[in-house]
Amino acid sequence: xxxxxxxxxxxxxxxxxxxxxxxxxxxxxxxxxxxxxxxxxxxxxxxxxxxxxxxxxxxxxxxxxxxxxxxxxxxxxxxxxxxxxxxxxxxxxxxxxxxxxxxxxxxx
Amino acid sequence: xxxxxxxxxxxxxxxxxxxxxxxxxxxxxxxxxxxxxxxxxxxxxxxxxxxxxxxxxxxxxxxxxxxxxxxxxxxxxxxxxxxxxxxxxxxxxxxxxxxxxxxxxxxxxxxxxxxxxxxxx
Numbered sequence: 118x119x120x121x122x123x124x125x126x127x128x129x130x131x132x133x134x135x136x137x138x139x140x141x142x143x144x145x146x147x148x149x150x151x152x153x154x155x156x157x158x159x160x161x162x163x164x165x166x167x168x169x170x171x172x173x174x175x176x177x178x179x180x181x182x183x184x185x186x187x188x189x190x191x192x193x194x195x196x197x198x199x200x201x202x203x204x205x206x207x208x209x210x211x212x213x214x215x216x217x218x219x220x221x222x223x224x225x
Numbered sequence: 226x227x228x229x230x231x232x233x234x235x236x237x238x239x240x241x242x243x244x245x246x247x248x249x250x251x252x253x254x255x256x257x258x259x260x261x262x263x264x265x266x267x268x269x270x271x272x273x274x275x276x277x278x279x280x281x282x283x284x285x286x287x288x289x290x291x292x293x294x295x296x297x298x299x300x301x302x303x304x305x306x307x308x309x310x311x312x313x314x315x316x317x318x319x320x321x322x323x324x325x326x327x328x329x330x331x332x333x334x335x336x337x338x339x340x341x342x343x344x345x346x
Contacts, residue, residue: 151333155272160338211285217271
């Protein structure tokens with residue numbers, strides 16, 4: 118099975134900061150990677166699909182990049198509503214799929 | 226629009242079998258390329274992918290849980306059912322179902338609200 122790691126596992130940041138979260142796959146997954154945002158008690162919300170495509174309705178301050186085994190989610194200017202936990206998901210065409218362990222972004 | 230809703234017992238006893246139903250609208254599992262997955266999340270922990278069923282009835286399971294999971298569909302009722310045997314307190318979690326718009330490459334684009342299942346005697 119493909120294993121996913123995320124770094125950092127948690128971070129403190131201030132409004133306006135540029136934030137970068139990294140997700141690594143144990144083997145190449147092309148661009149079969151999505152990013153989700155989850156706030157406490159809420160359903161995960163897809164931000165990015167196919168590694169770099171922005172989900173409709175998601176602010177442009179969110180962006181994704183990468184291919185193969187290393188991927189990044191960048192928030193260009195952190196807003197108060199962005200404090201949440203972020204998960205990557207690899208969905209290489211043949212299951213099982215795997216989520217990363219998550220990155221919690223909280224207020225500095 | 227696409228909606229999904231999970232239903233099932235809120236409380237199960239250890240060793241019992243859990244049966245969850247995902248009822249959806251806005252798409253059909255008889256459409257070529259469509260599929261539905263189940264995901265769970267223990268309180269305060271990460272998301273965990275569980276299973277997937279495809280439009281053509283192909284089924285896939287988490288490697289660590291595959292001996293306990295069964296996924297099935299009733300296309301006429303727009304439902305997907307997940308059963309998990311031999312429940313344990315560590316299986317306490319919110320269980321979500323989610324749509325995959327194209328089995329061959331898409332991810333989880335629409336999610337249900339989730340249903341919390343507690344395993345306790």
